[in-house]
Amino acid sequence: MTGVLMDPQTSGTGGAVRIHSIQAEGTRFTVNYCPMSSDCIDTATQVLQLREENLHLLRLRVSLPADDGGPERAATFEVTVTPRLGASTRVRGYDVRYREVTGPWRPHCDLKGVIASDRDATSFLPRLRINSVNAAVESVPTWTTIGCGSGAIVTCLDWGYVPWNPDTGVYDPLRSHLFGSCLQAKRAAYFVGRGDLKSYTRNGTRINKRDQFGLGRNANGQVEELRTLEALWSPQGAVCLNPENRRVPDIALPTGMRGVPPCARPPRWTPTGKLATGTFTPAPD
Structure with missing residues (x-):
């Protein structure tokens, strides 16, 4: 995965960057990246962070290979993540949009017939996989679940039912x-x-x-x-x-x-x- 760091002064396209990792702590979304000129190994000097109000500067780019491995059907998508201003302090909300390169932008939480300003915010739930059919919860350290504001996942988080200790961020079986x-x-x-x-x-x-x-x-x-x-x-x-x-x-x-x-x-x-x-x-x- 790569990214494009936008120029906030001109609203134009900045330089390409290498994505080191993406993480969620609580419901806070953070992107760790490096300049393309680096090998992205030395985390102390090469890895930089974008979070909260600066996330809108980054446009993620993901290339998906064709099912048969051939290049003719490969697709490249771009994703933007922008924090929602005035969102709940319990659950951080983001506007997440995606598109196939050169195609129209689409919101991840797209409620039909709802104007953009009233659309659901997107929230991130780290280290848990939730079955989309029966809502079974499974602890998976490498997984991050994405939920929309009006759905059960984000509603339960907002009600205070988080599956981690809110003081330490550590997974808690009772709370889960x-x-x-x-x-x-x-x-x-x-x-x-x-x-x-x-x-x-x-x-x-x-x-x-x-x-x-x-x-x-x-x-x-x-x-x-x-x-x-x-x-x-x-x-x-x-x-x-x-x-x-x-x-x-x-x-x-x-x-x-x-x-x-x-x-x-x-x-x-x-x-x-x-x-x-x-x-x-x-x-x-």
């Missing part, structure tokens, strides 16, 4: 369990662990939430505070479900609820059910 549970809860994927990948919700539906450890935003460890408990969640979907309290009751459930039992009364946390959701109840006027 809550993060994986949040992905299923946000999607209302009640039965994903039983082979039913369907989401039983609609975009824009609000929910209340609690977790056993009070790690989420505006959350505490008191599950009984949810007056209309919907479900307890694990990374495999709902541990228990009260169908009468579903957030979208007019979406039909499968017969027998795939063997998911109702939640205990009074509700209590279980060995795997550490996150709870309930229907959203507005504060009284």
